[in-house]
Amino acid sequence: MTDNPDPMSASEGKEGSIEESFSFDLRLFHRRIEVGDDWQRVIQGHLFLDHVLTRTLEEALTKPDEIRLDRMSFSAKLDLCSALGLIDEGTVKMVRRINRLRNDISHDLNFEVHEYHGREIRDLAPPFVRGLIEERIGVPDASIMTHCLKVAIVTLDMNRQRWIEHRKAQKAREVRLNAAIENARRILEETKAREPRTTRERT
Incomplete structure (x- = not known):
């Protein structure tokens, strides 16, 4: 067991660690992405990306049950996330390229990555995602494709986490606003109750 907080490095994790924030098991993630040939890693990485897109929509939509996300294609989920402003344009382009690569692998027996x-x-x-990829180039026994997949999946899920925090903060602001309105209403009622009868009758 290690205290390494880097989600892009293999880690056993522990209760209360950074791993608990992710929508998938980081240990499974590392096992799947770090084994096999690059074409196998693309297939596995695509599964994780699809999972994160689904969770992003489930947590962002007000009524997610109104849409059959389980029947939506990967591209449709990505387009919806983009249309809702849940994912930035650069990340959309990167993930779309991974999806196209996965489709090439799936439909061509002789396709090579x-x-x-x-x-x-x-x-x-x-730029910030590209920087993370370039920081990891040179790690022994890992291809650039491995780094790209790892960084894409982790940053996409961290984006999902950011939106969760945004919604929590928004809800907290709404609670505070409603409390302030109720407090103002109470103060006005108390003020009115303390006014002399003649004043209240004139008003």
Whole structure:
């Protein structure tokens, strides 16, 4: 067991750790993304991305049950997240490229994943995501595709977490506003009750 808080590094985690904020098991995530050839990692990474997109929509929509998310395609989920402003344009382009790559793998028995595919994904990423990918290049026994998939999945889920915190903060502001309105109403009622009868009758 380790106290390493880096979600892109393999970690056993512990109760109360950063792992609890993610919508998936980080240990399973590392096992799936770090084994096999790059084409297998793309397939596994795509599953995690689809999961995060689904959870993002479930948590962002007011009435998620009105939409059959389980029947929506990956592209449709990504488009909806983009339309709702839940994911920035750069991340959408990066994830869309991974989806296209996964489709190429799934429909062509002879398709091979090359290093330039990873560079394409990296180059489409927003600057801060690209920086995270480049920081990890050079890690032993890991391809650029592995880094791209890891960073894409982790940053997409952290974006989901950010929206959860945003909604919590918004709800807290609404609670405070309602409390202030009720307090103002109470003060006005108390003030009215203390007014002389003649004053109240004139009003």
